Amino acid sequence: MLIPAAPALAAADTPWTAAQAERAARATATCTGSEYETRQRHAPEIVRSLPKPGETVLQLSDERATDIYTVAEALLKPAIPDPQRALDPTSFITCPRDPALGVELMMFLAADGPANRRGPNNIFYWLGQAYRHGADVTPDARRARHYFLVDRVLGNVLLTSEDWGDKPTDTLMAVLARPANRAMLESAANAGRSEAQLLLAELLLPTDKDRARKLLRGSAEQHNARASRRLSDLEAQGAFGGRHYEEAVRVRAWLAAPDNDDLRAMLDAARAFNGGEVPSIDRKLSIDDLGGARLRAEMQAVDRDSIVGRVPSRALVAPNGRILYTEVTDPDARDFSVGRNTLRVLRPENLDPLAPYFVNGRALFAWVTLPTINWR
Missing domain, CATH: 3.30.1150 (Fusion Protein Consisting Of Minor Coat Protein, Glycine Rich Linker, Tola, And A His Tag; Chain: A; Domain 2)
Structure with missing residues (x-):
């Protein structure tokens, strides 16, 4: 069975209702703990960021969207057995178990797809987990695969074909080439999502090298070190019939990333630009x-x-x-x-x-x- 078109998500301008706001307020009244990064903001302050009646996801600031995600994760995580992201905590917030409300908040943040979503990319990971395990929602393998695929398009490289594929032998490029998934990928890339730009570039390389180069450059300039490395390798192979990489480095230098592979890619770019070692x-x-x-x-x-x-x-x-x-x-x-x-x-x-x-x-x-x- 092919992964079909995206399951219906609410339009980005769908407002949060008064009934939803009242229920969320009751469910989170006893949340405790504090944010992970600095521990300076505590649960009551974070909970105050929950959507107001009549508010749409497009009206949220990045900080409020992250707060809503933090609360939704705390509500949903206890219902997910051994979640992958347990080793990547967002907060030390603890809330009463309410996975249905957690899913509802995640769906609100997800809007109509990756182009308009607000908050961390992990939204789609948790939606996939919820529908995989039936966390107060009807288990739905098709929806779970779709949400995992969106999360992969947004950068979760830890997901495999067992998550987003119909069968373990599926390849990511083959799945993304399907018309409905290609449309989702194009939408995310056009919205400037760097991982989507990298993946779309790979699809386009055989047929549209010029657009593929532009997508790789755009992804690399957003600090995607794998795009930087891929662009550098393709330039070295003469895949684009000329050198564009140095121009990209001059326009916008690469930001350091948190692991050695990404640092290596950045240093490779620096050496290529210098024409030798970095003094x-x-x-x-x-x-x-x-x-x-x-x-x-x-x-x-x-x-x-x-x-x-x-x-x-x-x-x-x-x-x-x-x-x-x-x-x-x-x-x-x-x-x-x-x-x-x-x-x-x-x-x-x-x-x-x-x-x-x-x-x-x-x-x-x-x-x-x-x-x-x-x-x-």
Whole structure:
């Protein structure tokens, strides 16, 4: 049996009703706990983000959508046996078991599909789990497969053909090539979803190399390291009849990603652009060069949880001066709170650009030594 068209989702402008709001308020009145990242916001504040009567998903801010997802996950997770994402917690929120309401909130966030969904991509993972296991909804293998496929299109590479396929031997490209799934993929790619752009590019490579290159470039510029690596490999093979990759690097440098494979892809891109290795340079930088008062305030906020120590670090700086990646260079500090707090303060998006590094009048990628933070 082929995976058919997407199961009906509510239109993105479908409002949350007064009855739904009243039921959600009752069900979440006793939620406890706090958010995972900083523990600064507690359950009552997060629950206040639930949809108001007459509100549509398109009216939600990113923060509120994430809060609603957090509550929905807490309501639904106890009904899912051994969920994959149990090792990737969003929060320490605990709510009374109510998977039906959890599904209802997830469906609200899912809107009419991946192009208009609000909140984390994981929405579709949890919907797939709910319909796979019958968590206060009628078990429906077809719907479960569809939601898992959407989650895969949005970037959950841990899902396999056992989740989104009709049979274990199905390939992702073959499933996505089916007309209904191709339409969903096109919609997600046109909405700028980077993983969808990468997957659609793979489908298009045999027939439309120009569009495939543009999709890969768009995905890579959104920090999808696998797209960056794929684009680099195809350029090296001459698949596009010329070199476009360096132009893409100049327009928008790649952001560091959290694991070694993604870091490797970014460094491969930097070496390709430099035409050689990425040099290390030692500049006399201070905290003021990186963000001044903003960084000092954040240091004070995390200092109480740190231990005493001096932590050396460095940053990968793009030709436009943007800091792409930071790392602690003392291996003894990396895995302890002092190292983690250093990287929290010196995360790339928190830092001001630096002056580019030039060789023979050309700006290059370079490693730059950062000022050593002395945690007291």
